[in-house]
Amino acid sequence: MSGNLIPDFSNLKGALFSEIILNKFIEEETRHGQFDVVTETKNSLLHSSEGERKKALLNHIIAQKPDYLVIDNVFGNLDVLTQAHIEKEITQLSENTRIIQIANRQRDFLSFITEIWVFKEGQLEPFKETENSNSLNTSEGVQFVDTLPKVEHSAGEEEQSLVKFNNVSINYRERPILNSISWEIKSGEFWQLIGPNGSGKSTMLSMIFGDNPKAYGQDIILFGVKKGSGESIWDIKQKIGYFSSEMLRGFTRRDAIGNMIVSGFFDTVGLYKTPTNAQIKIAQHWLRVLNMFDIRKQCFLSLSRGHQRLVLIARAMVKNPPLLILDEPTNGLDDNDAALFCELINKIATETNTAILYVSHRKEGNLKPDNVFELTASDTGSTGAINFDF
Numbered sequence: 006m007s008g009n010l011i012p013d014f015s016n017l018k019g020a021l022f023s024e025i026i027l028n029k030f031i032e033e034e035t036r037h038g039q040f041d042v043v044t045e046t047k048n049s050l051l052h053s054s055e056g057e058r059k060k061a062l063l064n065h066i067i068a069q070k071p072d073y074l075v076i077d078n079v080f081g082n083l084d085v086l087t088q089a090h091i092e093k094e095i096t097q098l099s100e101n102t103r104i105i106q107i108a109n110r111q112r113d114f115l116s117f118i119t120e121i122w123v124f125k126e127g128q129l130e131p132f133k134e135t136e137n138s139n140s141l142n143t144s145e146g147v148q149f150v151d152t153l154p155k156v157e158h159s160a161g162e163e164e165q166s167l168v169k170f171n172n173v174s175i176n177y178r179e180r181p182i183l184n185s186i187s188w189e190i191k192s193g194e195f196w197q198l199i200g201p202n203g204s205g206k207s208t209m210l211s212m213i214f215g216d217n218p219k220a221y222g223q224d225i226i227l228f229g230v231k232k233g234s235g236e237s238i239w240d241i242k243q244k245i246g247y248f249s250s251e252m253l254r255g256f257t258r259r260d261a262i263g264n265m266i267v268s269g270f271f272d273t274v275g276l277y278k279t280p281t282n283a284q285i286k287i288a289q290h291w292l293r294v295l296n297m298f299d300i301r302k303q304c305f306l307s308l309s310r311g312h313q314r315l316v317l318i319a320r321a322m323v324k325n326p327p328l329l330i331l332d333e334p335t336n337g338l339d340d341n342d343a344a345l346f347c348e349l350i351n352k353i354a355t356e357t358n359t360a361i362l363y364v365s366h367r368k369e370g371n372l373k374p375d376n377v378f379e380l381t382a383s384d385t386g387s388t389g390a391i392n393f394d395f
């Protein structure tokens with residue numbers, strides 16, 4: 006950064022509180038068995054939840070006594086209690102340490118921050134709350150006018166059970182994580198799964214979508230088939246569209262937007278097979294819904310982060326999967342792009358029979374799930390129940 010916006014810190018000792026630093030420590034652990042950052046549960050960082058990792062990293066940073074601290078979007082997937090804990094620690098630190106916070110959601114601003122600047126078209130400008138009270142507003146926005154591709158449904162499909170957990174309990178070593186969870190997702194339903202960091206949301210997802218060996222021996226029925234009864238992971242994955250913000254790291258190739266969407270039929274990154282005419286038609290339909298038909302040959306990576314996510318949702322949906330799983334999907338988006346993303350998810354919920362499982366403790370203002378399933382953490386493992394007030 007040039008200019009005199011930020012004072013010269015070159016002679017001061019700085020620290021960075023960010024995903025990048027966390028990932029470096031995780032890499033150190035995995036490669037060299039070096040455990041510099043210690044979590045409350047004394048678990049390795051690799052096997053800890055986001056909240057546990059970030060608390061541990063902050064303690065590590067505070068112990069280094071930096072002169073200034075840069076905080077880069079650390080609140081993304083933290084629950085309210087962990088955020089409050091971290092905010093308290095940083096507020097205390099701010100009494101004698103300079104803090105620069107980088108954030109893309111307005112609600113993440115730390116209360117003691119006195120000066121706010123916003124990036125607009127590559128320039129930093131003072132942020133005026135009155136001008137745009139609702140967001141950091143960097144996206145131009147898309148209205149989804151066209152309806153989604155129509156799919157023929159067979160009789161009785163509406164009431165089908167897709168996922169059924171019956172008294173599922175999971176331990177990691179001696180530690181109970183899930184305690185007797187019973188839950189069912191049926192065709193066409195729209196669920197949000199919430200729960201504090203470390204309560205077991207990812208563990209539950211790995212029972213459905215992943216290959217977690219802990220799932221075997223439990224009473225879990227996926228698409229009418231008992232888990233562990235010889236079903237193939239491939240069969241299950243064929244029935245699920247999946248998106249997580251982590252996925253974007255995997256896409257570094259220079260694929261065109263249109264090809265990216267069509268490749269969803271083949272579950273490949275990049276297009277190696279020739280799609281049928283019917284497949285091309287469906288992909289084109291999605292391009293029109295996203296208002297991207299005219300730019301379909303443009304490189305996927307040239308899109309903004311928010312628009313890349315819309316394309317990946319279309320990619321997950323072209324197969325018309327019975328279940329769409331979204332794991333912390335708005336993580337890293339600004340307010341506008343998150344609202345746009347949720348608008349598309351609401352549209353899928355109302356216009357298709359795909360059931361949606363949206364996993365995030367965050368309440369998105371415009372997201373309209375039908376039901377919310379909440380994990381409540383305790384020493385005997387998390388219990389689960391429908392939350393009617395979220």
Ligand SMILES: Nc1ncnc2c1ncn2[C@@H]1O[C@H](COP(=O)(O)OP(=O)(O)OP(=O)(O)O)[C@@H](O)[C@H]1O
Nearest residue numbers: 052053054055056177182202203204205206207208
């Ligand atoms: N392979 C593992 N070995 C040991 N402990 C584990 C393992 N995987 C997860 N855990 C522990 O299980 C607990 C639940 O973790 P999980 O990642 O499912 O929580 P979460 O609700 O998804 O958290 P977050 O919102 O922070 O992502 C955590 O305390 C974590 O440390």
